[in-house]
Every structure is written in C-alpha cells, then in structure tokens.
Amino acid sequence: MRIIVAGGSIAGLSSALVLARAGHEIVLVERDHVEVNGTSAPAAFEWRRDGIPHFQQPHALLPRGRLLMLQELPDVYRQLLDAGALEYDCSRIIPGPSQPEDKELIALAVRRPLIEWALRRAIAREPRVEVFEATRITGFAGRPGTIPHIDGVRTARGAEIRGDAVVEALGRTSPAPMWIEELAGMPPAIDSSSCGLIYYSRYFRVGGPLPDGPWLVCFGPRVDLGYAMFSTFTGDNRTFAIVFGIPNRDAELRILKRERAFMAACAEMPALRPWMELTDAEPITPVMPMGALENSIRSYEPGGHLCATGLFPAGDAICHTDPAFGLGLSFALIHAVEIRRALARDPSEPQALVRSYFSRIWPEICERYLSCRDLDNARDQAWNGAKLDFSRPTGCYPMFVAVAGGAVSLQDGEVCRKWLRRATLLDRLSVFDDDLELQRRVESQFAKLLKSGAPRPEQGPDRETLLARVGQA
Numbered sequence: 236m237r238i239i240v241a242g243g244s245i246a247g248l249s250s251a252l253v254l255a256r257a258g259h260e261i262v263l264v265e266r267d268h269v270e271v272n273g274t275s276a277p278a279a280f281e282w283r284r285d286g287i288p289h290f291q292q293p294h295a296l297l298p299r300g301r302l303l304m305l306q307e308l309p310d311v312y313r314q315l316l317d318a319g320a321l322e323y324d325c326s327r328i329i330p331g332p333s334q335p336e337d338k339e340l341i342a343l344a345v346r347r348p349l350i351e352w353a354l355r356r357a358i359a360r361e362p363r364v365e366v367f368e369a370t371r372i373t374g375f376a377g378r379p380g381t382i383p384h385i386d387g388v389r390t391a392r393g394a395e396i397r398g399d400a401v402v403e404a405l406g407r408t409s410p411a412p413m414w415i416e417e418l419a420g421m422p423p424a425i426d427s428s429s430c431g432l433i434y435y436s437r438y439f440r441v442g443g444p445l446p447d448g449p450w451l452v453c454f455g456p457r458v459d460l461g462y463a464m465f466s467t468f469t470g471d472n473r474t475f476a477i478v479f480g481i482p483n484r485d486a487e488l489r490i491l492k493r494e495r496a497f498m499a500a501c502a503e504m505p506a507l508r509p510w511m512e513l514t515d516a517e518p519i520t521p522v523m524p525m526g527a528l529e530n531s532i533r534s535y536e537p538g539g540h541l542c543a544t545g546l547f548p549a550g551d552a553i554c555h556t557d558p559a560f561g562l563g564l565s566f567a568l569i570h571a572v573e574i575r576r577a578l579a580r581d582p583s584e585p586q587a588l589v590r591s592y593f594s595r596i597w598p599e600i601c602e603r604y605l606s607c608r609d610l611d612n613a614r615d616q617a618w619n620g621a622k623l624d625f626s627r628p629t630g631c632y633p634m635f636v637a638v639a640g641g642a643v644s645l646q647d648g649e650v651c652r653k654w655l656r657r658a659t660l661l662d663r664l665s666v667f668d669d670d671l672e673l674q675r676r677v678e679s680q681f682a683k684l685l686k687s688g689a690p691r692p693e694q695g696p697d698r699e700t701l702l703a704r705v706g707q708a
C-alpha cells in the first residue's frame with residue numbers, strides 16, 4: 236500500500252520505518268525541517284523543532300519501548316547505543332534472586348532528540364520512504380461521508396498528497412477531529428483532564444560518572460514533597476536533568492522558572508545533594524518550563540460508530556498522559572507495530588482494518604489513561620490538603636500502589652518485580668491490580684514499615700521554607 240504518514244516525530248518516524256520495512260511505500264509529511272545528514276547525535280539536541288514544544292525536555296525510554304525498539308528496529312537501537320545512550324537495568328534493585336523475565340527490565344537513558352536523530356538516519360537510508368519536510372498539513376483528503384474514507388492530506392501550499400491510508404501522528408494538539416468533520420464525518424469522542432502540573436527542567440553535563448542509588452524506574456531520585464515533586468533523569472553522554480513539578484494553581488512556586496531560584500531549590504533537596512556536589516556539572520539548557528499538560532484520549536469508535544476508515548491515529552494524537560509516567564515514546568512504538576499488523580489484513584475491508592487496529596491498542600491506552608488521570612487527581616487532592624488513605628487497597632487505590640507499593644518494593648522481591656513491570660508497561664495493569672494476595676502483602680508490610688518507626692529519608696523543606704530560601708537566591 237501507499238501510506239501517507241502525517242507528522243515526523245517519534246510516532247510518525249517509527250511508523251514510517253516499520254511500515255516501509257513491511258513493504259509499504261511511505262510518504263512522510265512534516266512541518267519542520269531539520270538537517271540530519273552530517274549531523275552528529277549530540278548536535279541533534281540543538282535542532283530547532285518548533286512543532287515539538289517538549290523537544291528538549293527530559294525523556295527516558297521505558298523497558299516496553301526499549302524492548303520493542305530492540306526487536307523491531309535493532310539498527311536504530313544499536314545506533315543509539317553507539318551514540319552514547321545507556322542501558323539502565325531497573326531490575327538491579329529487586330531484592331532476592333533474579334528471574335529470567337528480569338532481563339526485560341532494561342530502560343534506555345537517552346535525550347529525546349537523539350532518538351529522533353537515530354530514527355531519521357534510518358529513514359534517510361530507506362528507499363521506500365519519501366520525505367516532505369517544511370510542509371504543513373492543513374486537512375485530510377478522501378471520500379466524504381458519514382464514515383469518510385481518508386487516503387491523503389492537503390498541505391498549506393494547496394497540494395494534495397494521496398495514497399491508500401493515512402497514519403496520523405501530529406501529536407497531542409492534532410486537529411484531526413476538525414478535519415474529519417470537514418469530510419462530513421463524526422469527530423472522535425475526547426476524554427481529558429488536566430495533569431494539574433507545570434514542569435521546570437534543566438539539563439546538565441558532567442565530566443565523570445553520575446551518582447548511583449536504589450531508584451525505582453527513573454534513573455535518579457524522585458521525591459513527592461507533599462506540595463510539589465522533583466525527579467532526576469540520566470541521559471546519554473554524561474548528561475542528566477532535574478525536573479520540578481509544581482501544581483498549576485501555585486503561582487508563588489512559579490519562581491522556580493528563574494535560574495537562581497531553580498538552582499537554590501535543587502540545593503535544598505537532600506536527595507539531590509550528590510548531584511549538586513558534582514563540581515564539574517555544567518548546565519546545558521536554561522530552565523525549561525512545560526505547562527498546559529493533560530491526560531487525554533480520543534475514541535474513534537464512539538458508541539461503536541467508526542469516525543473514518545483509512546485513518547490510523549498514533550502516539551500522542553490518540554492518547555497522551557502526564558509525562559511523569561513516561562509512557563508516550565513506548566506507545567508511539569507500540570502503535571507503529573500495531574498499524575503494520577492491521578494493514579496485513581485484507582485491504583478490501585477498510586472498516587475491518589481500522590477496527591482491528593483500535594481493538595488491539597484501545598484496551599491498553601484506555602487503562603493507562605484512566606490510571607494516570609486517577610493518580611494525578613489523587614495527588615492533586617493530597618497536595619491540596621485532603622487526607623487520603625494510601626495504606627490499604629480499599630482506600631485511595633492509585634496512591635496505595637504508588638506509595639505503599641513503591642515503599643514495599645524496596646524490601647519484597649515479588650512486589651518489586653510486579654510493581655516495576657506495571658510501571659514500565661511490560662505488564663497490563665491487571666497483573667498487579669487483580670492480585671489481591673499481593674496487595675494484602677503490600678498492605679501488611681507497609682503497616683509494619685510505618686509501625687517500625689524506621690527513619691524515612693529526609694524529603695526536603697516544607698513549602699514556606701523553600702519559598703523563603705529560593706526567594707533569597
């Protein structure tokens with residue numbers, strides 16, 4: 236088939252590659268233009284990518300996405316390792332003997348632009364992919380109707396690029412719903428809720444090794460301060476990033492967008508001390524804000540009615556979640572592979588093709604959307620003063636998994652393994668969520684932990700103290 240891929244970021248680039256390698260002819264259309272030939276991997280970090288506001292924001296590739304990349308695009312994976320990406324073994328903190336499946340628990344520490352760089356390099360070598368860059372898409376082309384058939388895109392220069400199907404990978408602000416309506420179709424049903432957070436991040440580079448510790452998933456300390464949070468990301472080539480997440484409603488804490496206040500806040504956090512004491516740590520970005528973030532999902536079969544045929548929305552264009560959960564890159568890869576599977580079916584049944592795609596991706600994006608939304612809402616309530624019971628599964632379940640499950644993981648091998656596999660997309664949520672015996676264990680061990688009065692690691696100053704100290708910076 237001839238497939239138009241709309242959007243050339245992680246979802247579009249990986250779909251284009253996976254589909255071209257399955258024998259399809261691909262036309263990739265992207266509004267930005269970047270020069271990949273002759274660009275070194277680290278130089279990709281400086282690319283100007285107006286279409287991706289989060290281009291330089293800290294990212295990590297979770298084990299599910301890393302595993303898929305290794306299986307489906309091994310050359311891209313190898314290129315990333317050669318360019319300085321690091322394999323990070325999340326299983327090393329699991330107490331007790333290792334299990335065969337632990338070898339899946341490897342994440343990739345790499346800055347996002349490098350992933351795009353490696354995908355683009357592979358695309359440049361792929362004879363079945365034609366690329367139109369600096370080309371803004373302004374609508375879909377196809378046969379109008381109550382279920383329009385979409386087989387192309389219209390561009391700002393007035394051209395139509397037609398094929399047999401369209402992969403829509405235009406990111407979380409994609410105007411696809413409006414474009415479907417222009418072809419007399421019904422727009423997808425959208426469910427969304429604010430993440431409630433603004434992120435402030437900054438990348439650093441060091442000359443030597445980075446600190447190490449018993450961290451769950453994100454290659455560095457991640458701490459909930461009870462009114463805000465922070466986390467740390469290891470990147471490629473001796474880079475790391477620190478991210479603060481503050482509630483949208485807290486205007487005073489927005490002071491952290493100022494460089495001096497940000498650095499002063501880092502210095503106040505005991506868990507960040509080893510990172511702040513890296514005397515050769517040199518900032519390589521300013522403090523980068525990121526707000527207006529949502530958990531959001533689009534259903535293209537609302538009430539069983541198909542919105543369009545020929546259209547395969549992928550990546551953030553169909554579902555995006557709070558970046559703190561790090562799911563987006565993995566979903567982009569999952570969707571690329573599932574589009575290939577769907578397109579392997581009989582093309583004379585266009586409804587069956589898209590329905591088969593949605594039936595394979597929907598259960599997973601839907602459960603993750605709900606779980607991210609519920610945890611964000613619970614955290615927001617807790618930061619706003621609500622007393623939530625996170626000590627038992629019948630209390631606030633999202634917080635029980637995050638807080639009690641996380642704490643018990645550091646002492647119980649089975650809990651840790653299942654908790655990590657849940658957090659890194661390797662398992663469906665039901666593996667943990669339906670295991671009542673495991674949850675009882677978490678509950679009782681967490682109760683013992685609380686009773687033991689074991690000293691908890693120092694988290695950081697309270698909000699007023701932090702504000703006073705960063706205000707002086």
Ligand SMILES: Cc1cc2nc3c(=O)[nH]c(=O)nc-3n(C[C@H](O)[C@H](O)[C@H](O)COP(=O)(O)OP(=O)(O)OC[C@H]3O[C@@H](n4cnc5c(N)ncnc54)[C@H](O)[C@@H]3O)c2cc1C
Nearest residue numbers: 242244245246266286294295372406550551558561563564
């Ligand atoms: C702050 C932050 C941190 C994150 N951290 C992580 C993480 O650690 N791990 C993780 O897995 N995920 C993370 N994510 C999520 C991840 O970045 C996204 O899921 C991912 O970028 C989605 O890729 P995409 O290709 O679907 O969309 P995008 O990356 O948004 O790309 C959309 C593409 O479409 C192009 N485009 C848009 N409109 C048009 C048009 N009209 N015509 C032509 N082209 C157009 C854009 O230029 C762009 O290239 C994070 C997100 C944010 C915001």
